[in-house]
Amino acid sequence: MKIGVVVSCYRQERFLPRTVAALERALDGEDWQGVLELAVPSAAPLPPLSPRWRVVCAFDERTGRPGRPLTPGGGRMLGFTEVGGDWVLFVDSDLEVEAGWMRAAIATVAREPELAAIFGRLEEWFLDGDVERMGNLRDMYRTGDVDRPVDFLAALAFYRRAALAAAGGYDPRLHSDEDFELGLRFKQLGLEMRSLGRLAARHWSEPRPSFGELARRWRTGICFGQGEVLRLYLGQPGFGALLARQRLYVAALGMCALGVLAAIMSLATRDLRPFAVWLGIPAIVIAGMSLKKRSLRLGALSLATWTLQGFGMVVGFFHMPGRARPLGGVRSVSC
Numbered sequence: 497m498k499i500g501v502v503v504s505c506y507r508q509e510r511f512l513p514r515t516v517a518a519l520e521r522a523l524d525g526e527d528w529q530g531v532l533e534l535a536v537p538s539a540a541p542l543p544p545l546s547p548r549w550r551v552v553c554a555f556d557e558r559t560g561r562p563g564r565p566l567t568p569g570g571g572r573m574l575g576f577t578e579v580g581g582d583w584v585l586f587v588d589s590d591l592e593v594e595a596g597w598m599r600a601a602i603a604t605v606a607r608e609p610e611l612a613a614i615f616g617r618l619e620e621w622f623l624d625g626d627v628e629r630m631g632n633l634r635d636m637y638r639t640g641d642v643d644r645p646v647d648f649l650a651a652l653a654f655y656r657r658a659a660l661a662a663a664g665g666y667d668p669r670l671h672s673d674e675d676f677e678l679g680l681r682f683k684q685l686g687l688e689m690r691s692l693g694r695l696a697a698r699h700w701s702e703p704r705p706s707f708g709e710l711a712r713r714w715r716t717g718i719c720f721g722q723g724e725v726l727r728l729y730l731g732q733p734g735f736g737a738l739l740a741r742q743r744l745y746v747a748a749l750g751m752c753a754l755g756v757l758a759a760i761m762s763l764a765t766r767d768l769r770p771f772a773v774w775l776g777i778p779a780i781v782i783a784g785m786s787l788k789k790r791s792l793r794l795g796a797l798s799l800a801t802w803t804l805q806g807f808g809m810v811v812g813f814f815h816m817p818g819r820a821r822p823l824g825g826v827r828s829v830s831c
Contacts, residue, residue: 497606499523500581500657501530504571505589506716510623511700513543514592518697520546522598533575535565552578552830567717569666569674576665584660586653590700591618593652597696601654604692612659612687615639615649616696622703631703632789642693648679649689652697659687669728671812672721676741680734705797710804719805723812745809748802751777 501519505512512532519530532545534553542551554566554574566574572586583605587593594616601614617639620631637650649655653675663681666674682689702709713719722742729735739746758774761767778799786795 497527497583497602498581499526499528499602500576500579500584501528501587502533502572502575502579502584503530503587503589504533504535504568504575506535506565506568506571508589509540509542511590514700515587515589516543516545516549518592518595519587522593522595524595526602529579529581531575531579533571533578535571550578550830565716567668567671567674569670569678570668572666573668576660582657584655584657586655587697588651588699591652592621592698592700594695594697597692597694600692600694604690605654605656609656610688611690612656612682613649613689614654615646615652615689615691616694617641617691618651618696619698621698621700623700624703636699639691640693644691644693646679646689646691647683648676650675651699663687667725667728670721670724671717672719673725673738673741674721676738677725677728680729680737684733705794705801707797707800710797710801714804714808719808720812720815722805723809724815725812726809727813727815742805742809744802745806748799749806749810751781752803752806 501523503512503515503519516532528548530549532542532549532551534551545551552574554571575586576584597616601616604614605611615637617634618636620633620636622629622631637646639646659682663678663685666678670677679689722738722745726735726738726742729738754777755771755774758770762769762771781799782792782795784795785798786792789795789798
């Protein structure tokens with residue numbers, strides 16, 4: 497079985513050495529080739545790469561210049577067109593893949609070639625200065641410790657090439673939620689996605705959540721994807737599942753709308769009580785989340801995250817991405 501590997505990197509070169517070394521270990525002895533897709537040309541030196549790797553970035557044929565940073569789905573599909581393989585492994589550039597999971601995944605698809613995709617448990621790990629430590633999330637996507645079907649794959653995904661092509665691949669119009677949206681199309685086609693009940697990879701980042709992370713999500717457009725996908729699925733099967741997935745963001749928007757109404761009432765009646773009563777809502781939410789997370793800062797960050805994502809969802813909804821799924825005039829070049 498030939499395996500293609502696509503690693504998409506958007507200014508996350510800090511974690512690339514760990515990612516590449518883990519993949520080399522995990523795929524030792526296998527027939528594989530890899531593509532490292534850079535959303536923007538790297539200013540930092542890349543880690544040493546074996547001859548199995550090719551480094552590519554986007555090039556816009558219409559302008560004759562490097563393309564703008566691609567969406568997550570766009571970057572993955574650019575890599576998909578460049579790499580071969582009966583099965584394709586998509587890995588975010590901040591993941592450290594476990595060799596045991598990789599061997600189990602290869603053995604599973606060899607036994608059951610009709611499977612469409614393989615996933616696994618992801619652990620959260622932080623690089624805090626020079627200190628490495630595990631985060632609070634032992635199971636980031638709640639896949640569990642037993643083999644079971646899943647609705648979507650994120651950050652790490654092992655796809656049968658024919659199945660991914662049949663589903664149409666990742667949608668390059670979406671700034672986020674591209675994994676969940678692809679999962680909807682897989683289910684509509686009756687394609688099975690399975691999580692193996694074992695550790696698949698460690699997800700590395702700087703400590704989060706943080707207010708800096710929230711700013712980055714807005715700046716890069718990550719928080720717009722939830723609205724973009726809702727707009728695409730408006731009036732179609734799957735819209736309800738997508739809306740339910742954004743329930744916390746919808747609730748945060750409702751809370752803000754009540755706040756505006758309370759402020760108007762207070763101004764109109766010159767009575768601060770309506771607005772004072774409303775202030776109790778965010779206070780209760782922050783208090784509850786602070787108790788759950790055992791941190792006032794994390795409690796406040798939870799509400800801030802839901803609120804920012806809610807407003808980003810509105811922006812994304814009215815962005816109205818185009819109907820065309822292909823990447824258009826964008827192709828890859830060695831870089």
